[in-house]
Amino acid sequence: MAALPTAPHPAGSTRAVDRALDLTVAVAECAGGASLSELARRTALSASTALRLLTTLSARGFVERHEDGRYFAGAALRGLAATVSRTEPLYELAGPHLEALAQTTRETSNLAIAIDARRALYLRQVASPRLVQTVSWAGRTIPLSGTAIGAALSGRVGCDEYTSTRRTVEPDVTAVAAPVFGADGRIVCAISVIAPTYRTSDEDVASHGDALLVHATAMSAALGWPGHAAPEEPLAAASRRHR
Numbered sequence: 001m002a003a004l005p006t007a008p009h010p011a012g013s014t015r016a017v018d019r020a021l022d023l024t025v026a027v028a029e030c031a032g033g034a035s036l037s038e039l040a041r042r043t044a045l046s047a048s049t050a051l052r053l054l055t056t057l058s059a060r061g062f063v064e065r066h067e068d069g070r071y072f073a074g075a076a077l078r079g080l081a082a083t084v085s086r087t088e089p090l091y092e093l094a095g096p097h098l099e100a101l102a103q104t105t106r107e108t109s110n111l112a113i114a115i116d117a118r119r120a121l122y123l124r125q126v127a128s129p130r131l132v133q134t135v136s137w138a139g140r141t142i143p144l145s146g147t148a149i150g151a152a153l154s155g156r157v158g159c160d161e162y163t164s165t166r167r168t169v170e171p172d173v174t175a176v177a178a179p180v181f182g183a184d185g186r187i188v189c190a191i192s193v194i195a196p197t198y199r200t201s202d203e204d205v206a207s208h209g210d211a212l213l214v215h216a217t218a219m220s221a222a223l224g225w226p227g228h229a230a231p232e233e234p235l236a237a238a239s240r241r242h243r
Contacts, residue, residue: 019045020053027063028077029140033070090180090189091124093222097191097215098126105208106130107195110137113188114153120144120190128195137169148175152190155179159220159227162209166197174200176208178216183224191216 022043027034034042040050054071057063061076094111101109111124125138144150148165157163162178177192193208200208220227 016053019043019049020057023050023053024057024062024077025141027057027071028073030071033066033068033072035070039071093219094124094189094191097219098124101191101193101211101215102126102128104211105193105195105204107193107200107208110149110192110194112142112149112153112190112192114144115141118144120147120149120153123189142169148177149190149192152177152179152192153187155187159217160213162212164205164209170194172197174205176205176212178209178212180216181220181223181225181227183226185225185227188223189219191219 023039023045026039026042030038036047036051036054039045039054040047043050045053054063054065058065058071058074061074063071063077064074065071090111090113098109098111106129108128109126110122112120112122115121119141120143121141122137122139125136127136142149144154146165147169148163151157151163151165157177157179159179159181162176164174164176166174173194174197175192175194177190179187180189180191182188191212193212195204195208
């Protein structure tokens with residue numbers, strides 16, 4: 001499992017706290033759990049240091065160790081994540097739009113925000129109604145570089161454009177994304193549609209992009225961005241200039 005880039009530790013930070021937080025993030029990002037050696041490798045720690053910190057995190061409920069030796073997010077961490085997500089205004093605003101996107105495209109829809117200069121966090125996800133789906137990324141981080149959602153969050157996509165990638169964090173997955181703007185004109189989040197590449201044609205990418213632009217525009221208008229008025233029919237696809 002490849003390590004995602006971690007945020008640089010600021011000057012004056014406490015080393016033990018930095019390491020514990022890096023481990024907590026690493027555990028949270030491994031949906032299927034991770035062994036001690038995997039976590040040590042992902043955080044560039046020795047196995048003994050990682051074990052000591054994981055023991056403390058386990059005692060506080062932030063991680064839990066299963067019988068097979070793999071570590072998972074603990075009840076305290078899951079509760080904290082749920083509480084924080086639901087107090088984020090974008091989480092509630094995006095809900096109806098993600099639901100509509102999932103129904104319109106019949107693929108998985110997502111909301112993400114940038115958490116630093118290199119990473120994005122998936123805040124919310126609505127699964128595809130189809131039997132074959134992509135894995136859940138809600139609560140996990142991905143690189144801004146090389147991903148559709150990263151391009152949308154980084155300002156490399158205009159207000160009337162979407163972007164897509166055929167290879168993203170997951171192999172054989174196509175992602176299409178569009179930015180959402182706040183009242184001051186800055187990008188505050190991005191929404192995306194992800195789907196297995198084998199069933200996503202170029203026409204599907206264009207259709208998903210059109211649907212994303214409608215909902216991204218409606219969300220931007222709800223946040224007070226003056227660039228576009230809210231569309232009269234936010235659940236219908238609109239024809240936009242493509243990227």
